Amino acid sequence: MSFSFPWQTDVQYLKGIGPKRAFLLKKLHIHTLEDLLYFVPFRYEDRAELKKIAHLTAGKTETVEGEVMAVSLSETPRRRMKIVDVTISDASGLLHAKWFNQHYLKNYFKKGDRVMFSGLVKENYFGSRTIEMENPRYERVETDKALHMDRIVPVYHETKGFTSKQIRSVLKQVLARYADQIPEILPLLLLERYRLLPLFEAIQQIHFPEKETDIILLNQGRSPAHRRLIFDELFILQTGLALRKKGMSEKVSGIAFKVNGLSPHSLKKLLPFSLTAAQERVFSEICADMSKPFVMNRLIQGDVGCGKTLVALMSILVAIDNARQTALMAPTEILAVQHYLSLKAYLHALGKSVFLLTSDMRKKEKDEVLSAVASGNCDLLIGTHALIQKAVVFKNLGLVVVDEQHKFGVLQRVTLLKKGRQPELLILTATPIPRTLALTLYGDLSLSVIDELPPGRSPIHTRLHYGNKREGVYRFIATEIQKGRQAFVVCPLVDISEKLDLKAAVERFETFKTEVFPNLNIALLHGKMKRDEKEKIMTAFREGKINLLVATTVVEVGIDIPNATVMAIEHAERFGLSQLHQLRGRVGRGSEQSYCLMIADYPISKEGKRRLKAMVQTTDGFKIAEEDLSIRGPGEFFGTKQSGLPSLHVANLIRDVKILEVARKEAFDWVETHAMLEDVESRPIRDFLERKWRGKLEWLSIA
Structure with missing residues (x-):
């Protein structure tokens, strides 16, 4: 198998593009041949059997072809809104299309042009039936009709100066040149097990579906071509996470704390209440991690008010009992102050020291804190991003706790962890994360969930x-x-x-x-x-x-x-x-x-x-999170810029949860049995992974 396919070729060197068009494509985040091939249509239109204007159905989105009979520009008297009105005919009747505040279209349409309109059909009865569309999609019908009409047509996101129609034309040329050379990424075993299309065929079908393809499945992202590309995207993502998790467990030596429970037990005696069973369970999971000779990388997830901070405090005490310093990083100064005020009384009662570091401290006060940290006289340092300043030097940092980690960028967490020699990492979040998203964002982390609130609390x-x-x-x-x-x-x-x-x-x-x-x-x-x-x-x-x-x-x-x-x-x-x-x-x-x-x-x-x-x-935080993911969509909820993970272009974490779970299992199994992808059979997977992640693998060890 050849691995020389030119995935990374700059689009400007592809036939039919050149520097000017390449500049426009880059506005759509299309930089390479690979970007272009994976630029998936966001919608498909069935232009195989165009209806006559007279047969259009009001309330449905339809596509028609006709000849431009008239073009006019008018203006509303009050708001002075400009309206372009274009009338087309197909011999069966007339259709009036209107565009609001797009006056430049007056010069786009010319009488006698053959055009295609696609939009929601409306009917008006002013003496006779009038058929209308408002702001329909439009294209001129030209000599390359076979590409843009009489078939299922892909519709792409556009940028000014580069239309969906032009993108189709470019892709047709590119696929004619490269489609049969596209190398396979997945092993034959997985293709057969899940009946997946070959990659070259999936890419061909995603851009130019055959006439008999179910357009409903296409628009739902559930066609065989979509299914193949979605599996690839999620499999590669989970493979990256699996590599990090395996690397952490096998290569990164940790501290192997002695967990005798002395200080945590003393803390429990100070509390005016008992821990919940969920808190006890999660603390046991943390202790099991900390006692191993490998670095802990654990996420504690729980709804607001479930007692995550108390579990974190007990973990901090385990580290302090082992003569290690600890750090707690909070996203806001107010939360850092809150942690300092609430934890100080307990720590002082147990004979432990705690300091607060914020960016607006007076120099003398800050110097005193930095001195205590450097000398080892500070057991717990609490602060915001001020903790990652170069001036902060720990003598013996053993545990880092990051509260509400989604508020921080990946590099901030990297910087803090580098202030110790392989310190343990404990991440807290009260932001409920749906299981589908947790599998994606935190696939390389150990996950603990505090799924119980303290007794005696009434629902809000x-x-x-x-x-x-x-x-x-x-x-x-x-x-x-x-x-x-x-x-x-x-x-x-x-x-x-x-x-x-x-x-x-x-x-x-x-x-x-x-x-x-x-x-x-x-x-x-x-x-x-x-x-x-x-x-x-x-x-x-x-x-x-x-x-x-x-x-x-x-x-x-x-x-x-x-x-x-x-x-x-x-x-x-x-x-x-x-x-x-x-x-x-x-x-x-x-x-x-x-x-x-x-x-x-x-x-x-x-x-x-x-x-x-x-x-x-x-009031269920996890139900809230599922609805939030549904409303905002995976892209915004996912927050890939903060997480350091690659973007998802085809997969949808709500729609594709079943594929995600299968891809995760296969990815983790493959990494476990194929020596960190060093074997020949895994080479295409590793190459694809490295191109897609572009250096992000290092970040994943710290969530």
């Missing part, structure tokens, strides 16, 4: 109110505070935006203070405050000296105030679903009934309505 009541009901929400807050409770009000911005009509936290705070709650102790908390101010406010709120905390989303994670029973969220329609759920998790941490009151203002998008509805319907 979540209610949706609209802007005209704000006063009722405020009265409810006042009633709860009169009972001795505390409350949050969260606003999206710190300053009034000129672009978005939102109630900023600063403005809302002043209104509450002077008009709505003049007799209450109210404080404002936002990310632009100095550390001393934040620490002072958090301490006062925790001690009950503040009744109502007005804040931005800096309170999204980690703030733990058991006496707070109300979370009111202004402009809830502007927040993401995961973010709304995290904010809700700031209450419901005590024994009293708690409430999440979302205040929404019109207009609300379709996705916004889905988010708010999901919040009202469930």
Whole structure:
């Protein structure tokens, strides 16, 4: 088998492209021959049997061909919106197509042109039946009709100056030149086991399906060609993760901690409650990892309020008992301060030292912390990204805990881990991750789930109110505070935006203070405050000296105030679903009934309505995550830039979960039995993997 196929050839050197077209293709992230071959259509149109205009069905998306009879440009009197109106005929009747604010189309269409329109059919009856389309897709029908008509036609994402039609023409030439040379990637064993198309045939069929192909399956991404490319993409992804996991377990020597449980046991005696069975189970899994002579790389996942931080503290104590230093990195200064204040009392009671490092510390204070860390007199260092500064030098770092890891970039985690000699890594996340996504993002990690909340907690009541009901929400807050409770009000911005009509936290705070709650102790908390101010406010709120905390989303994670029973969220329609759920998790941490009151203002998008509805319907973080993934789509939820993983171009983590599970099993089995892909049979897989990941393999050992 030849491995010399020119995957990495720059597109400008391909027939029919050249430098100018290559520049346009690069706007679509098409740089190489491989990028072009894997530039999958986002939709397919059946132009095999075009309907006559007279036979079109209102309410359906149809495709017609006709001759341009008239082109006009008009303008609405009030909003001065420009409308291009094109009338076409196919002898059976007339169709009127309109485009709004695309006046340049007036010069695109010429009387006598043969054109194709595809769009939603509408009917109007003004004396007689009029057939219309608004903003339909359009193409001129030219001499290469066999490529663009009378068949199932692929539709691609476009860029200005390079249309879907032009992309089809280029691909036709490229496939004519290279299709039969495309080398196979997967071993014959897998092709036969899962009845997968050969790769060259799948690529040919994805771009130019045969007439008899089921167009419904094509548009659902479930055709045999799609299935083959999806399997490839997920198999390669999981192979990379499997390589990292195998490399970590076999090659990276760890510390092999002695786990005697002395300090964790002493900590349990200090607690006014017992650990849940889930916390005990997960701590046992961590201890088992830490006792092995290989580096731990474990993710602790659990819904808000399940007690992840306490499990992390017990793990920290195991490391300290072994004369190792520990670091806890939090995504925000407020959360770092929260961790410092809540853990300090326990650690001091056990004779352990803890320091806080933030970016806005005074030089003298910072130097004292850095000295304690360098000398080994600091057992636990808590901070934000300030921990990765060059000035931070540990004497003997043995455990790194990263809280809400999705808030950090991969390189930040790499930098912190490099401050020790193969330290253990423990990652905490309260952001629920659907199992499908966890398999993809964390396929090389050991995964623990705390799936149990502490006893005695009642489900949070979540209610949706609209802007005209704000006063009722405020009265409810006042009633709860009169009972001795505390409350949050969260606003999206710190300053009034000129672009978005939102109630900023600063403005809302002043209104509450002077008009709505003049007799209450109210404080404002936002990310632009100095550390001393934040620490002072958090301490006062925790001690009950503040009744109502007005804040931005800096309170999204980690703030733990058991006496707070109300979370009111202004402009809830502007927040993401995961973010709304995290904010809700700031209450419901005590024994009293708690409430999440979302205040929404019109207009609300379709996705916004889905988010708010999901919040009202469930408090289950994993169900919330599944819905969030469904709403946002895998690309945005996946966050590949932060994760350091390659993008998915064909696979859809919601639709393709069954293929993902199969591909994962096969990938891990293959890596286990094929010596890190060093054998000849694995060479095509390794070559493809290296091209796709381009150096990302190193990052995966740290999630």
